Amino acid sequence: MTNRMKTACLFGGQGSQYIGMGQEFYEADEDCRRLFNIASEVMGYDMAELCFYGEEETFQHEIYSLPSTLTIDLCAFTLAVKRGFSFQAVAGFSLGEYAALAAAQVVSVRDSFELVKQLVAASHSVLREGFYSMAAVNLPAEMCDMMCSHIHSGYVKVANYSSKKQVTIAGNRKGLEAFSQIANEFGGKVMPIRVNRPFHCKLMEPAAAIYKEEIQSVPFADPSIPVYMNVTGEMETNADQIKVNIVQQLYSPVLWVHTLENMHLAGVGRYVECGLRSVLCRMVRDTLGITREQTVFLRTG
Structure with missing residues (x-):
C-alpha cells in the first residue's frame, strides 16, 4: 500500500x-x-x-x-x-x-x-411494530431479487446490497416468511435483524x-x-x-x-x-x- x-x-x-x-x-x-x-x-x-x-x-x-x-x-x-x-x-x-x-x-x-x-x-x-422486519441473507443479490419478484403473499424486497456474498431483505411478516421458505430450498440462511420497521423499501x-x-x-x-x-x-x-x-x-x-x-x-x-x-x-x-x-x-x- x-x-x-x-x-x-x-x-x-x-x-x-x-x-x-x-x-x-x-x-x-x-x-x-x-x-x-x-x-x-x-x-x-x-x-x-x-x-x-x-x-x-x-x-x-x-x-x-x-x-x-x-x-x-x-x-x-x-x-x-x-x-x-x-x-x-x-x-x-x-x-x-x-x-x-x-x-x-x-x-x-x-x-x-x-x-x-x-x-x-x-x-x-x-407503521406498527410487530408487523414488519428485516433479515440478512447469505445468497447472491441476483438470486434474492428473483426470489422477491416471485413472492405474492405479503411484501419483501432487497433492502441492502451489502456485499457480493450477502444482502438484507425487508418487508412484512408474510413476505419474509415466504422468502425464508424459498431460501431454505436453495440452501440459504435467513438471519433476522433486531428491527421493527422495513427500512429501505x-x-x-x-x-x-x-x-x-x-x-x-x-x-x-x-x-x-x-x-x-x-x-x-x-x-x-x-x-x-x-x-x-x-x-x-x-x-x-x-x-x-x-x-x-x-x-x-x-x-x-x-x-x-x-x-x-x-x-x-x-x-x-x-x-x-x-x-x-x-x-x-x-x-x-
Whole structure:
C-alpha cells in the first residue's frame, strides 16, 4: 500500500447493539462523554444509562437502537481522529449515513441526532411494530431479487446490497416468511435483524413524506470531505442533494457494493470501520477482494 492511497471512514448501522457498548471510552475520553450528553439532551433520556445498564430487549425499539448506534459511531470517529487517522472519504451503512454526514460536517452533531429523532417519529407514525422486519441473507443479490419478484403473499424486497456474498431483505411478516421458505430450498440462511420497521423499501414511503417535511428547517452544508451516499453509491458534494438523498434512503435500497466499488475506483486503499462490531470490514474484503491489512476496525469498548 502506497502513501498515495486514500483512507475512507465507514460507519456501521444498527442491529449489533449490546449492553456495555461504549462504556470504556465514555469513562476515559471527555469528548465521548460530550457526545453521550448531546444524545441525551436531544433524545430526552440518559444515553449512557441505556447503553451501559439497559436491557437487551430495549434495543428492539428504534427510539433506542438508532440513536445509541449513532452515538457509538461518532465516539469511534472521534477516537479515530485522535489516534491520527486522516480521512479522504466517508460513507455510512444505513443508519451509519447520519454519522457520515456529521463527520463530513454536512450537519452538526446535535442535528444528526435531531434527524434520527425525526426519522423514528415519522416511522412510528405510519407503521406498527410487530408487523414488519428485516433479515440478512447469505445468497447472491441476483438470486434474492428473483426470489422477491416471485413472492405474492405479503411484501419483501432487497433492502441492502451489502456485499457480493450477502444482502438484507425487508418487508412484512408474510413476505419474509415466504422468502425464508424459498431460501431454505436453495440452501440459504435467513438471519433476522433486531428491527421493527422495513427500512429501505417502498413500505417506508409514507414515513419518508412526513420525514421530509419535519427536517426542512435542519441546515445542511456542502461536505468538508467526500461523502458517498446510500441511494446512489456515488460521491455527493451538494448539500441540497444530500438532503434529498437522506429522505430517499428511507424507501430506497442501500447500494453498498456500488459505494465500495466507487471508493476503490477513486483511489481508496484503506477502510477504517467505526461502529459497534466488525461487520463492514468483512463486507469490504468480500466485495473488493482486498487484504485484511487494508481494513481496520476501531472497537469502542
